Amino acid sequence: MNPTRMKQIGFGLATVVLIAAIGASCAGSQQAGSTDDAASKVYVPPGQHDEFYAFMSGGFSGNLTVHGLPSGRLLKTVPVFSQFPENGYGYTEETRAMLMTSHGFIPWDDAHHPELSQTDGVPDGRWIFINGNNTPRVARIDLSTFETEEIVEIPNSAGNHGSPFITQNTEYLVASTRFSVPVPQRDMSIDEYKGNFKGMLTFIKADTPGEMDIAFQILVPGYNYDLAHAGKGPSHGWMFFTSYNTEEAHTLLEVNASQNDKDFVAAVNWKRAEQCIADGKARQMEAEYYHNHLNEARIAVSEVKRSVTVLEPADCEGLVYFLPTPKSPHGVDVDPSGEYIVAGGKLATVIPVHSFSKMLQAIEDEKFEKVVDGIPVLQYDAVIAGEVENAGLGPLHTEFDGKGYAYTTAFISSEIVKWELGTWQVVDRIPVYYSVGHLMIPGGDSRKPWGKYLVALNKITKDRYLPTGPELAHAAQLIDISGDKMKLLLDFPTMGEPHYAQGIHADLIKPRQVQFYQLQDNKHPYAVKSEAETRVERDGNTVHVYMSTIRTHFSPDNIEGIQVGDEVYFHVTNLEQDWDVPHGFAVIGANNAELLIMPGETRTLKWVPRRAGVFPFYCTDFCSALHQEMQGYIRVSPRGANVPLAYSTGQ
Numbered sequence: 001m002n003p004t005r006m007k008q009i010g011f012g013l014a015t016v017v018l019i020a021a022i023g024a025s026c027a028g029s030q031q032a033g034s035t036d037d038a039a040s041k042v043y044v045p046p047g048q049h050d051e052f053y054a055f056m057s058g059g060f061s062g063n064l065t066v067h068g069l070p071s072g073r074l075l076k077t078v079p080v081f082s083q084f085p086e087n088g089y090g091y092t093e094e095t096r097a098m099l100m101t102s103h104g105f106i107p108w109d110d111a112h113h114p115e116l117s118q119t120d121g122v123p124d125g126r127w128i129f130i131n132g133n134n135t136p137r138v139a140r141i142d143l144s145t146f147e148t149e150e151i152v153e154i155p156n157s158a159g160n161h162g163s164p165f166i167t168q169n170t171e172y173l174v175a176s177t178r179f180s181v182p183v184p185q186r187d188m189s190i191d192e193y194k195g196n197f198k199g200m201l202t203f204i205k206a207d208t209p210g211e212m213d214i215a216f217q218i219l220v221p222g223y224n225y226d227l228a229h230a231g232k233g234p235s236h237g238w239m240f241f242t243s244y245n246t247e248e249a250h251t252l253l254e255v256n257a258s259q260n261d262k263d264f265v266a267a268v269n270w271k272r273a274e275q276c277i278a279d280g281k282a283r284q285m286e287a288e289y290y291h292n293h294l295n296e297a298r299i300a301v302s303e304v305k306r307s308v309t310v311l312e313p314a315d316c317e318g319l320v321y322f323l324p325t326p327k328s329p330h331g332v333d334v335d336p337s338g339e340y341i342v343a344g345g346k347l348a349t350v351i352p353v354h355s356f357s358k359m360l361q362a363i364e365d366e367k368f369e370k371v372v373d374g375i376p377v378l379q380y381d382a383v384i385a386g387e388v389e390n391a392g393l394g395p396l397h398t399e400f401d402g403k404g405y406a407y408t409t410a411f412i413s414s415e416i417v418k419w420e421l422g423t424w425q426v427v428d429r430i431p432v433y434y435s436v437g438h439l440m441i442p443g444g445d446s447r448k449p450w451g452k453y454l455v456a457l458n459k460i461t462k463d464r465y466l467p468t469g470p471e472l473a474h475a476a477q478l479i480d481i482s483g484d485k486m487k488l489l490l491d492f493p494t495m496g497e498p499h500y501a502q503g504i505h506a507d508l509i510k511p512r513q514v515q516f517y518q519l520q521d522n523k524h525p526y527a528v529k530s531e532a533e534t535r536v537e538r539d540g541n542t543v544h545v546y547m548s549t550i551r552t553h554f555s556p557d558n559i560e561g562i563q564v565g566d567e568v569y570f571h572v573t574n575l576e577q578d579w580d581v582p583h584g585f586a587v588i589g590a591n592n593a594e595l596l597i598m599p600g601e602t603r604t605l606k607w608v609p610r611r612a613g614v615f616p617f618y619c620t621d622f623c624s625a626l627h628q629e630m631q632g633y634i635r636v637s638p639r640g641a642n643v644p645l646a647y648s649t650g651q
């Protein structure tokens with residue numbers, strides 16, 4: 001039997017183990033239910049607030065959802081990379097530019113990892129960032145408005161999976177490329193992958209709103225770079241990335257990228273990168289990428305950038321080291337002390353834990369196995385702190401409770417394993433339903449985890465909810481980690497694929513909330529500050545409607561003199577100055593979406609009438625007892641008709 005065939009059979013067996021594990025879990029789900037007092041632990045009485053916000057990535061929905069913990073209640077969907085007709089995001093004239101890229105307008109992406117901004121290694125509640133995998137991008141969402149305010153595209157990257165992990169004072173976000181590609185992109189044979197395709201580790205300046213940009217990129221060998229986490233405390237200044245496919249395979253990776261017993265964690269000294277750039281050791285490389293952000297009128301604008309700063313490890317000694325890590329590692333997580341770097345070797349039998357201080361010593365002692373493309377590979381024994389045994393099948397991700405314990409997900413055996421830092425002993429385990437990917441403890445990847453709860457983000461739902469046809473909502477499970485033994489408290493459905501999540505105490509978000517936009521500060525060029533300013537203006541075939549909305553009418557609400565084929569822009573300003581009084585706007589035949597306009601804000605719907613007639617428009621967001629009276633008419637005449645432009649309200 002040839003070795004390739006043997007490997008294929010090996011993976012067949014792994015699949016059988018997976019299915020058997022799910023089957024066993026299904027059978028056991030009746031017994032392994034909630035604890036007796038679970039209901040009281042997740043009950044949030046009517047009118048009271050949850051203790052934590054949980055921000056869940058939407059995965060293939062492209063967006064971010066906000067839940068409360070411990071209730072699991074869905075509080076909001078924040079559109080990020082995908083158009084969202086519910087509020088017009090990505091459809092309105094003010095938001096379309098947010099989705100511009102060097103590939104044109106992209107109305108969708110695959111959003112995996114939310115990451116809260118940090119101060120001193122602790123989530124601070126200012127912003128949350130999230131990655132777009134497919135067309136590499138990173139977005140910043142302001143947590144005073146819960147709106148996407150900025151997106152930067154990442155050049156020389158493909159499959160932006162290891163992103164956007166943050167340094168402890170939000171100096172940088174990182175983005176590592178899952179797929180190595182020709183750098184710079186060019187037409188070449190895929191068979192020539194080895195040595196020609198490259199990986200890229202990108203550092204993005206993130207601490208100033210409106211000014212996110214690629215700070216620098218590091219060109220690395222053509223592996224797959226999967227996930228990342230920043231050092232903290234003593235390891236602040238370093239960033240750790242997992243890699244797999246160190247075989248540099250370009251086909252049938254399930255076999256060909258699983259040959260090596262160890263792949264690498266790449267340890268990057270980003271303070272050293274700053275020094276090398278200052279010393280002139282980087283080069284500028286042509287690259288087209290978009291930076292989109294809200295301007296002072298809260299309108300998205302795009303800026304096209306043309307070059308990036310690229311460093312090569314061979315030109316900057318001490319920039320990158322490889323830590324051998326079994327086997328095809330997925331997650332990499334740094335404990336609250338900053339000393340331990342935990343890798344999730346998804347095909348490994350143990351969880352390897354590297355020591356930051358041993359790593360520094362090994363670098364000083366030059367304990368190198370070899371050097372790859374200018375990157376020293378440190379000796380495994382010289383950097384390993386310990387290995388966690390009996391850690392479950394398929395360990396992926398680890399978070400921490402701040403009390404000396406780590407919690408690791410095991411995908412194949414569908415469980416969470418709790419183990420002790422330092423002794424590497426497993427102290428507890430709990431089954432989850434089913435096939436858990438990431439997990440989240442509020443603050444669990446920071447210097448000061450809140451602990452208390454753990455959320456398992458499960459990939460497969462099967463029998464957990466009332467069936468809804470072939471597709472079932474993905475399941476999150478809330479687990480109490482306040483005691484010695486983990487206790488399952490609650491299942492709740494999620495939107496899209498909740499790939500990763502972040503949690504933060506509500507007190508850090510609640511006081512920051514914007515309740516409405518100040519009308520006098522509205523700098524939108526088509527805003528009106530009062531009904532007296534409302535009007536309709538024609539400029540050739542373009543018509544601008546300066547419209548206002550307030551309980552309970554539009555001004556103007558009768559418009560005549562529009563012609564078939566005109567480009568009509570309804571610029572609607574919501575004159576309300578009170579919390580939670582948005583108005584909607586929709587007009588028959590609009591081929592985009594509605595507008596949902598926050599108090600004090602102006603939003604624009606483009607409408608091109610295709611036939612003559614008199615057409616209604618109305619408010620879509622139930623705003624008052626006279627909401628059904630919030631309507632108007634627009635008369636459309638044939639092209640070239642002599643009906644004069646006219647508009648009015650109440651006449």
Ligand SMILES: [Cu+2]
Pocket residue numbers: 582583584619620621622623624627630
């Ligand atoms: Cu209304």
